[in-house]
Amino acid sequence: MPAALVWFRNDLRLADNPALQAALETGFEPIPVYIPAPHEEGKWAPGAASNAWRHRSLKALSHDLHQRGSRLVVRQGDSSQVLRDLIVESGAQALFWNRKYEPATQPRDAAIKQALRAQGFEVRSCNATLLVEPWDVQTKAGGPYKVFTPFYRNVMASLRARALYDAPTSLPAVPDALKGEGIEMLGLAPRLTWDRGFWDTWTPGETGAHEALDVFIDGALRGYLDQRDLPDRVATSMLSPHLHFGEIAPWRVIAQLEGARTAKLDTDIDGFIRQLVWREFAYHLMHHFPQTVEENLNPRFDGFAWEPATPSKLQAWQRGMTGVPIVDAGMRELWHTGVMHNRVRMIVGSFLTKHLRMHWLEGARWFWDTLVDADLANNTLGWQWIGGTGADAAPYFRVFNPVTQAQKFDPQARYIGRWVPELEALPVKVRFAPWESPELLRQLAPSYPRQPIVDLVQGRQAALAAYAGTG
Structure with a gap:
């Protein structure tokens, strides 16, 4: 039977994999291929947390392929050239992949498809996402x-x-002559085990x-x-x-x-x-609107009066030391688990873009590096929505009050207590706004900031004033 390359990207599964299924249904013996090419992702090469997940997910995929008699051929380099090399070495007659939709990768994939088809090579892309x-x-x-x-x-x-397709029970062997690299050689896993908390929560694959x-x-x-x-x-x-x-x-x-x-x-x-x-x-x-991964969807905000990203304030937000407990709890959850609860994402995002009035890209870039579910489409939509600059962002001038949000959605302060344990000694009612009880805060939580890095009332008023100027 003729061989076909099946190019895996963000489709790390065997069940319901349209590219793999198409190769099998059209009579090809699939050769699974993975090509790490972060230099082709533009400004949004995968972040550290994503890479930590991808490392484990690739290992899981490789294991699943081995169980079925196949293996994953991993090569580094420019995607186009690696694919051409593999076609020559394997004698493959076709190439199948599942589409990616990012602004940097769509043109690359289109160029590869056009060039190979012009040479009479069969190329098919599918929707797995x-x-x-x-x-x-x-x-x-x-x-x-x-x-x-x-x-x-x-x-x-x-x-x-x-239609649903279970993972194949067996797959053809990949010729021994077709060499690849070990997943460990890709450098995706952290050198230091800062990700160890992730795997208490997650099982990639x-x-x-x-x-x-x-x-x-x-x-x-x-x-x-x-x-x-x-x-x-x-x-x-x-x-x-x-x-x-x-x-x-x-x-x-x-x-x-x-x-x-x-x-x-x-x-x-x-x-x-x-x-x-x-x-x-x-x-x-x-x-x-591919430009929106870097630019406002709503051009009305192109001249918006964002505050400069003060390093000390930005770092306090990133490290969960803003002095606002629900914000700090979310940022610490993110650092420890690689994810943050969606409601809390809105709260911390509003705090950054409204109370601190820093550009939404500051938050988008930090989430991109620290979220295991960092997804360019979702990350862009979420940050533009909370910043008021994107789609369906009405009312764009909404400013979440982090204290009342915490009281409503974490009424017993259990979430705050878990991720900001230095506040556990405080009475529950005090944990939402501990700066209002300065003596208790000093006595029972001496390591926590005495005051928020921005006055919540003044920050809200300044944000509303800035939004009023966009009209």
């Missing part, structure tokens, strides 16, 4: 959406179930993704809508990094949710599917 392609959803006027709700309605009205989905359906799905905003408990799916690295297909997630549907779970399932469509919306925006 999204429920719908970004270009398949249009407004009635034929343009892209900038508001989520009509986008959501359009997607749901046209959404059709996709396809098996870990399916286990996370099963755990969610059996547990947190019940009451999801009521509890998803409460950071002191596991009330979300924990699927975001698995989806980003393509360890599970979004359509399989929906299929399993639908299989668990009962009258009692209807609203929770529908609420979670709505969150999946937010992910689709992020990719829709990134495809149609």
Whole structure:
């Protein structure tokens, strides 16, 4: 049988892998290939936390391939040249891959496809990432959406179930002559074990993704809508990094949710599917407005009066030492686990872009380096939304009050107590705004900042004044 290269990227799974399935169905013996090429990712090469996850996910994929009689061929270099070398060495007659949608990689992939097809080589790209392609959803006027709700309605009205494909039980052996590098040689894993806390929470790889989905359906799905905003408990799916690295297909997630549907779970399932469509919306925006990974979607804010990124204040925010407990709890959770609860992401983002009035890119870059689920589309959408500069960001002038947010969503201060343990000795009511009880703070939490790095009232007023100037 003829051979075909199957180029793995952010689709690190064997089940429901359209490129792999297409190669098999068209009669090719697949040769799995991985090419780390961060220099081709533009300004958004993967961050340290993403690389730590990718290291383990690649090892999991390699193990799964070995179990089926195949192996992953890893080569470093320019993607185009590595693929050409592999085609010559393997005698492959076709190349299959699953699409990436980032502004830097789309033109690269298009150029590779065009060049190889011009030489008569078969090249096919597939969709392994999204429920719908970004270009398949249009407004009635034929343009892209900038508001989520009509986008959501359009997607749901046209959404059709996709076929599910279990991982092949066996795969053809890759010829011994086709050499590759060891995953350990890629330098993705941290030299120092600063990521050790991640793996108390996460299991990268396809098996870990399916286990996370099963755990969610059996547990947190019940009451999801009521509890998803409460950071002191596991009330979300924990699927975001698995989806980003393509360890599970979004359509399989929906299929399993639908299989668990009962009258009692209807609203929770529908609420979670709505969150999946937010992910689709992020990719829709990134495809149609690729400049927004660096620039405001709304040009009204191009002249906005951002404050300079004062190193001391930015570092205090990054390290969870702002003096605002819910903000510090979120930033410390991020550092320890590689993730942050979504409600808290909004709070810390609002604090940075509104109270400190630093450019949303400062936050986007930090999240990019520290999140295991760092996804360019989602990261851009989230930071532009909270900064007021992006799609569906009304009211753009909303400023989250971190104290009242903590009181509402962490009423017993358990989340604060977990991640800011120096405040545990304080009475619960004091933990939300400890600077208001200076003597207790001095006596019971002497290592915690005496005051926030910005006065919350003054910071809010300054933000509103700056937003008033955008009109």
